[in-house]
Amino acid sequence: MSVPVGHYQYDQVDRDFLEARIAEFSEQVARRIDGSLSEDEFKPLRLMNGLYLQLHAYMLRIAIPYGTIDSKQMRMFAHIARRYDRDYGHFTTRQNIQFNWIKLEETPDILRDLASVDMHAIQTSGNCIRNVTSDEFAGAAADELVDPRIHAEILRQWSTLHPEFTFLPRKFKIAISGSPHDRVAARFHDIGILARPGDDGRTVFRIFVGGGLGRTPIIGQEIFDAVPEERLLATLEAIVRVYNAHGRRDNIYKARIKILVQALGIDAYREAVEAELAQMDLEHYRLTPEMVDAIQARFAVPELSAPDNAAQELASKRRENPEFDLWVRSNTHPHREAGHIIAVVSLKPAGGIPGDATSAQMDRLADLADEYSFGELRITHLQNIVLGHVRQDRLYALWSSLKEVDLASANIGLIGDIVACPGLDYCALANARSIPIAQKLGARFGDASLQAEIGALRINISGCINACGHHHAGHIGLLGVDKRGEEFFQITLGGRAENGASIGTILGPALPEDDTVDAIARLVDRYLGIRQKGETFLDTLDRLGDAPFKEAAYETV
């Protein structure tokens, strides 16, 4: 396959740039090792290249722009896991991958291997515009209005190494979706963008600013409802400039754009952006239809064709095999093209580590992508993997292959689809371990029929207030807190990241780990006992408030 489906095709300029950047970093690593750079001098340099020092080793975070990779790139991850790490990697909520056992001296070699498949680790750390995230069903979903990846790529190019924006007051995260169903948590980003078709056939953008999780969770507010395509870059540039000029650099806890938007108010922020726009050279930032079309041309479009009986084939397989039927119900999404379907591969086996995949699984996923989905894979912000364009009559064969490598858990959007950050097992900032409690909960609710019975229910777990596991946005959120060196968990209920975003409210005092697992089990039991027909957990919570759940959770404590 020469032009990859689903992501941008690098050219020589891109490749030369990466090569120069790796040469520079190799030099810096050598100078760190021989002592000519101190740790204080080196740290910002390694962070700019995605290299963190965690509890047990260095961690390398690799950018996956808008979450899309091809099978060659996935095989490279498998190779890195085998050759330089401990045979696995961790997919994150920002659609990136992290390797946990990296050696400083080997990092330049890893970056060279990555560059050979047009990948890198730039802008995955530091106070810059981070990897732009997007809808995992982009270009495939039946409910999509506009494929957001073209503009995501334009934003990637605009933000990459933007001279004004490499030293912002704090990190800056942008997400873009092209569907009326927000699958990117747009309102929890510094800038969230929802694209839709305009009257003239070109795209227009609804833009939110000042959302974020972390220490101070805030829902983004709409700054513009309909920015025309040609003004997109100018508008974003102006938004970031206002932030860059006024954002607080004196206090890292107050440095995010969300704090500035709160301080000024959305109307004053909008006025400041408009004032900035009024004095900018708009022509310079104009995004012309030709420019957009040129980027679009660098994406190959899958040639979809399915036999007329594809849907019947799928329906008959579902009737024959209830286990398969259950998986189809939770792990697929309607495709825009007849005879096709979107398959979501869960990285949340019961009792497993959310988001982790072994090199063997990565290799197998790459093969399956080649076989079933034009060699394309997407990483979701809920730490799963999507094969976007599967023929309905071949879905059963795909599922059968997934089963062989323990990747057929039927739990997408259900209680077993737990999002968890690395927590205290790896992370130097953590208060508590996130993974073991995720494993216990996953095992407790592992049964696929039980999960289907419970219905839509998201659990999100963060090991500290930085909220990498998005606990504020979980229907049930768990936050690890430290009580005299021991691990406790605070439970929040009612968060949601989708349309109608909201922040969960704290249920009561934090509990030790095992008590937390029991409390959640009682709380879920209570929900099953009091829900009305057809209600989801959130519906019941909205109707009755959290009192019944509080009572259940703290029953025996």
Add this chain to the structure above:
Amino acid sequence: MKRPVRVGAGEKLVLTANRLLDGTIVWRDRLGQWQPVIGAAEKLDAEGVSDVLDLAQARAQADGVVGVYEVAVRDVDPPEPVTVRERIRAHGPTVHPEFAVETVQ
């Protein structure tokens, strides 16, 4: 990581760091060498720690380590850190028993 470590009754302090080249967690022994097992660590009293800490920090580059700091441990053999965080550093991630770290040589 600069908050002072409280030392309770029956507790001592040991010094730890990460090895520069590969990030491996190391502990400072009585000869001033950095060892990958906590069992080798020299146990220090609260009074004596700051001199040793200053020295170890000053020598970090020459010794090939980064981020030197002190950890409270129970005064047993091998020393057992007081906090979960440091226990995980001493023993390895709890979610991968196959990566468990030895605590004695």
